Amino acid sequence: MPARGRRPLGSPDARRAVLDAARELFAELGYERTTMRAVGARAGVDPALIYHYFGDKDGLLSAAIEIPADLAAALAEVADDASRAGEELVERVISLLECHPEIRERMLATLRTALSHDHAAQLLRDRIGSVLLAAFGSVLASDRRELRAALIASQMGGLMLARYILKVPGAAAASPPDLAQAVGPVIQHYLTGTIGPRRPA
Amino acid sequence: MPARGRRPLGSPDARRAVLDAARELFAELGYERTTMRAVGARAGVDPALIYHYFGDKDGLLSAAIEIPADLAAALAEVADDASRAGEELVERVISLLECHPEIRERMLATLRTALSHDHAAQLLRDRIGSVLLAAFGSVLASDRRELRAALIASQMGGLMLARYILKVPGAAAASPPDLAQAVGPVIQHYLTGTIGPRRPA
Numbered sequence: 001m002p003a004r005g006r007r008p009l010g011s012p013d014a015r016r017a018v019l020d021a022a023r024e025l026f027a028e029l030g031y032e033r034t035t036m037r038a039v040g041a042r043a044g045v046d047p048a049l050i051y052h053y054f055g056d057k058d059g060l061l062s063a064a065i066e067i068p069a070d071l072a073a074a075l076a077e078v079a080d081d082a083s084r085a086g087e088e089l090v091e092r093v094i095s096l097l098e099c100h101p102e103i104r105e106r107m108l109a110t111l112r113t114a115l116s117h118d119h120a121a122q123l124l125r126d127r128i129g130s131v132l133l134a135a136f137g138s139v140l141a142s143d144r145r146e147l148r149a150a151l152i153a154s155q156m157g158g159l160m161l162a163r164y165i166l167k168v169p170g171a172a173a174a175s176p177p178d179l180a181q182a183v184g185p186v187i188q189h190y191l192t193g194t195i196g197p198r199r200p201a
Numbered sequence: 202m203p204a205r206g207r208r209p210l211g212s213p214d215a216r217r218a219v220l221d222a223a224r225e226l227f228a229e230l231g232y233e234r235t236t237m238r239a240v241g242a243r244a245g246v247d248p249a250l251i252y253h254y255f256g257d258k259d260g261l262l263s264a265a266i267e268i269p270a271d272l273a274a275a276l277a278e279v280a281d282d283a284s285r286a287g288e289e290l291v292e293r294v295i296s297l298l299e300c301h302p303e304i305r306e307r308m309l310a311t312l313r314t315a316l317s318h319d320h321a322a323q324l325l326r327d328r329i330g331s332v333l334l335a336a337f338g339s340v341l342a343s344d345r346r347e348l349r350a351a352l353i354a355s356q357m358g359g360l361m362l363a364r365y366i367l368k369v370p371g372a373a374a375a376s377p378p379d380l381a382q383a384v385g386p387v388i389q390h391y392l393t394g395t396i397g398p399r400r401p402a
Binding site: 116 | 360
């Protein structure tokens with residue numbers, strides 16, 4: 001029988017609780033100082049079970065760094081009309097984050113974790129890359145695709161930080177439609193505009 | 202006489218060492234867990250002198266969160282030609298950060314500290330606001346100035362994170378002139394473009 005107040009890890013709730021606790025602790029303490037014991041204590045789960053399910057701390061990190069599935073799905077729906085894709089991307093991402101605080105918190109904790117640790121940064125950038133390329137592969141202009149994807153990520157990541165973490169007044173107070181109108185053309189520029197030096201003809 | 206290996210705080214070197222140590226520790230441990238004793242130990246300075254010069258931990262935080270003066274100066278030189286201001290801003294900021302690793306590290310540590318602590322976030326956003334308004338007050342379009350400044354900060358901050366911390370390949374590998382050409386029009390859009398809904402005539 002599990003100890004009092006503990007949850008069996010098999011349940012989806014317990015898995016979610018472990019990942020939430022891991023993201024919180026990675027972001028608060030950094031990867032090095034986070035112990036499996038502390039994650040177990042915060043999640044109310046026996047640490048031995050965390051080892052059993054995630055292998056080791058690195059496996060736990062890898063599972064904790066995620067682009068929430070709903071966010072990836074929202075992006076994947078954007079690309080139907082290439083000429084409006086920029087504005088739609090901003091609109092969908094911001095309304096998802098506004099309407100679902102739990103998705104927002106998970107994404108911000110992932111971002112904070114990635115900023116605190118090199119390996120976490122690498123995991124996040126690989127995943128952002130594949131989510132963006134999966135969603136926009138067909139819309140993205142054919143030149144400099146890696147730079148284009150990186151600049152989209154830089155603007156959307158910077159916007160999340162400014163609005164939700166730093167709470168810069170102009171970015172925190174703007175309505176989602178205002179942001180979509182202001183930032184949409186920028187994402188459109190990165191998706192399909194001329195972003196490099198004119199090539200010699 | 203100061204203890205062996207310790208520096209008197211009056212010297213600019215020692216002040217710089219204290220602020221560097223404070224930024225490192227705030228970013229590593231967060232504000233709450235950083236002690237004046239630990240800052241003194243890392244900087245090789247008597248903690249009592251840190252209290253003497255910075256008042257308390259909050260005063261130390263306030264001194265540690267800074268937009269490096271050279272960065273502010275580089276921005277202030279941009280605004281001469283309003284039509285090229287966007288590209289010039291990106292060019293100047295990126296080449297300063299490329300050529301001066303110590304300024305880059307200081308700026309990144311400030312950013313990391315701000316992301317880890319609400320009060321630090323508030324200090325940083327106030328300073329970014331005044332630096333941007335001082336540099337671009339005359340170039341910035343007259344409507345939605347707060348939103349415009351916030352979006353410039355979000356794109357430049359996101360670019361720094363993507364290039365120097367997350368090391369997203371497309372952003373890390375691009376040359377400074379390529380970045381200036383790709384991101385310059387975006388900053389120009391935020392400075393002087395139409396960023397809101399068309400107002401009813």
